[in-house]
Amino acid sequence: MTLRGNPGRTARLLPVALLLAASLAAQRPTCAQDAGAQTAPLPSGVERVTTVEGITEYRLANGLKVLLFPDPSKQTVTVNVTYLVGSRMEGYGETGMAHLLEHMLFKGTPSHPDIWKELTAHGANANGTTWLDRTNYYETVPATDENLDWALRMEADRMVNSSVSRKDLDSEMTVVRNEFESGENDPGSVLMERVLSTAYLWHNYGHPTIGARSDIENVPIERLQAFYRRFYQPDNAVVLVAGKFDPARTLALINETFGAIPRPERTLQHTYTAEPTQDGERSVTLRRVGDVQMVDVVYHIPPGSHPDFPPVDVLTQVLTDTPSGRLYKALVTTKLATDVGGFAFQLREPGIVLFSATVPKGKSLDAARQALIKTVQATATTPPTVAEVQRAKSQLLKNIDLRLNSSETVGLELSEWIAMGDWRLLFLNRDRLQKVTPADVQRVAKAYLKPSNRTVGLYIPTASPVRAEIPKTPDVQAVLKGYKGSATVAAGEAFDPSPANILARTKREATPAGLRLALLPKKTRGAMVRARLAFHFGNQADLRDRDTAASLAGGMLMRGTTRHTRQQIQDELDRLKARVQVGGDATGATASIETTASNLPAVLRLVAEILRQPAFPQAELDELKRQTIASIQEQKSDPQSIAFLEFGRHFHPYPKSDPRYVPTPEEQIARVKGTTLADVRKFYQQFYGAPRGEAAVVGDFDAAQITKLMAGLFSGWKSAHPYARIESPYVAIPPESKTFETPDKANAVFVAATPIQMRDTDANYPALLVANYILGEGGLSSRLGARIRQKEGLSYGVGSFLQVPSLDDKAALVVYAISAPQNTARVEAAAREEIARAREQGFTAEEVKRATAGLLQERELSRAQDAALAGKLASYRFLGRTVAWDADLEEKIRSLTPEQVSAAMRRYVDLARFTVVKAGDFAKAAAR
Helix, strand or coil: CECCCCCCCCCCCCCHHHHHHHHCCCCCCCHHHHHHHHHCCCCCCCEEEEEECCEEEEECCCCCEEEEEECCCCCEEEEEEEECCCHHHCCCCCCCHHHHHHHHCCCCCCCCCCHHHHHHHCCCEEEEEECCCCEEEEEEEECCHHHHHHHHHHHHHHHHCCCCCHHHHHHHHHHHHHHHHHHHCCHHHHHHHHHHHHHCCCCHHHCCCCCCHHHHHHCCHHHHHHHHHHHCCHHHEEEEEEECCCHHHHHHHHHHHCCCCCCCCCCCCCCCCCCCCCCCCECCCCCCCCCEEEEEEEEEECCCCCCCHHHHHHHHHHHHCCCCCHHHHHHHCCCCCCEEEEEECCCCCCEEEEEEEEEECCCCHHHHHHHHHHHHHHHHCCCCCHHHHHHHHHHHHHHHHHHCCCHHHHHHHHHHHHHHCCCCHHHHHHHHHHCCCHHHHHHHHHHHCCHHHEECCCCCCCCCCCCCCCCCCCCHHHHHCCCCCCCCCCCCCCCCCCHHHHHHHCEEEECCCCCEEEEEECCCHHHEEEEEEEEECCCCCCCCCCHHHHHHHHHHHHHEECCCEHHHHHHHHHHCCCEEEEEECCCEEEEEEEEEHHHHHHHHHHHHHHHHCECCCHHHHHHHHHHHHHHHHHHCCCHHHHHHHHHHHHHCCCCCCCCCCCCCHHHHHHHHHHCCHHHHHHHHHHHCCCCEEEEEEEECCCHHHHHHHHHHHCCCCCCCCCCCCCCCCCCCCCCCEEEEECCCCCCEEEEEEEEEECCCCCCCHHHHHHHHHHHHHCHHHCHHHHHHHHHCCCCCCEEEEEECCCCCCEEEEEEEEEECHHHHHHHHHHHHHHHHHHHHHCCCHHHHHHHHHHHHHHHHHHHCCHHHHHHHHHHHHHHCCCCHHHHHHHHHHHCCCHHHHHHHHHHHCCHHHCEEEEEECHHHHHHC
């Protein structure tokens, strides 16, 4: 996929690495592992380069760089291959070529003809991503020698033997074009592209990685093949292995597989186009269908390796934090905007910092633009306070400390730092960030936040322009010479995520007040702990006409208590190195927690305070209502939101007063506007409490201490109304077909769903689970993926999913796809044909075997993630289950025959019972 984003707004999708690049911190394996990696004999031709904070770099004779990051506490292993090629290297007529080639490398090689099928068989969490300076491919698989051997051999093979053919390009080009069209649906994403293309006159950073539509459609196969042969070579790549593996064996295997590839004879030409100093304000205006207004402001800044970048990062946080940020106070609090945001592009060459605001219809966009610019520019004359800088650094460094406790995450995110010049920049950036002062922040504000360096709004002639000179990219090797890094982070235990081990290790307790606990203590990297709390209240009769007040009450919980303001809560969470989310709706409240072992008791006390002592400030409720309404309005013209909302309404045929009723956007807005602070307070007072609740904790903690603490924190918290779970029984829904016009939206959505009467305890559930996996949930190797995306190239995103509840019998199978509006009819026809074929012909033994293996490995991979495991354990306490249920289900899956899976498909999936909803600009497509 391309990393195509809309920063600064909830609806915008940022590149993962950009969101997290500034939020990494160091981890290292135990001293014994470090020593072993350094003292073991190296394979012939392999050179050990350096070790920093547990990561060791090697270099092969053919120029390939290798990074090994052992982490025995993870029962997974990640292989990540970074190629130093992105959209920055593309020539005229080649925009989007790096990303298009990324897609092509999943088409296979002579030795690996169906890579997606192999990924499914190994239960891999895998993908490829393309960005401005690099492309990467990764697989995270359960940590076995067989899985690691397969991943390394497959990646080495497709480095030089991929089938970049005309036939594959013909089908994949239309998939990529559909991905391009999907981005065109989001005005915020398009606005950012327009702003960047205006800010950059010559440099390729001004071109979106997805490329120009004409280049995507017309690129000659010969140019794509030449691009592949030029950049996909060992001397232009870095192979990283992170997780649970044997370093010596793995290094030898890498040398055997990748080392056999000869060093290429060609010499890569470095890009040399430099963006000239901007000599005046620039502007751009975008006019498209939408429901909210937006403004972006961009300034050029130094490259990510420059020492000025950390102060710029802190400056960005000071301006954009919620709710303490200067932009938030200047625009959101004053009601000029409903949302503000921003981030800095940390790139190999000089990048940009972007600030943004979302403005509802009826408000002055010009007033918001002026206030945004005024607030940003004022940082040069009104420097940030010590408290502002410290808060910003605490937030950034907190994320650093938390992020590096996952070798899986670090392994993927190192791609960004490799692309900047050297992976060790990750740690140097952290060290520089720790030293940033208010004077540093003001200095960079004066240097770069100048009017002549700004792109936004209108052109204004200036007699004496003041220009911002952007520093050149420093010599990274000189900067890092002798760099050693910081101390080792404690390693965790090697944990077996099997149901039997989880069952044996989990302690099931109950507090005197009835809170049911599931506690799984285990040693984790960085002594991390994840927890999930859930409280249930209310009943169908008492909750009539209360859903909006309930939703707003849940949204207000973290906006202040009787003891702490919203900002004080955030500051305390930053101090405790914790990520916490507390919310609620008409039927209950939940809390998710991620923190360290030493801070867990304090975080639990704060969560209890948030749940039991909310203050409900009027100003915060007013702001929440404005933001909620803006979010609803933004979805009114989005095809995907329209389609799935219509399904919710169709499959929940209840009266408007019923808590299960799904309101229209207009009804939602009216309800939000009509809900008062008194309504919100009344709902909380009448329903919140703990008549029934569960808590699950997984990680490094003292079970006895937490049991005692939980008993005290929620003792005496009672709801005024009796609790009774609201049932959602099966209803025979008549099928319908509906089409919605969404003008000026380049991407359309097709969704089809059939109701099914089933619980997850039914005898046929395992067979239907596997049938759906083969049909569409198994990724691009599924029948829908192979037909609609791989073969016909009609959709970037296609598949199916199965929703089967545990306590009710109202299930559904959903098929979905995005496509160009003119292709939606073909998508629907292909989906119907594949469903009919599955019913008529059934599934083969090979399909069932492959799907079973992939599904079981995916379930094992999920149990290896502590946050997901905590959620499962809490849910099972509510259901009265243990993970023995998982073991029983998985044994039933293993024993399935093709006849049983085929029979389940025929029994439960009937084309005549499908409801179909399509949303897109079909009128425009028909007029072409």
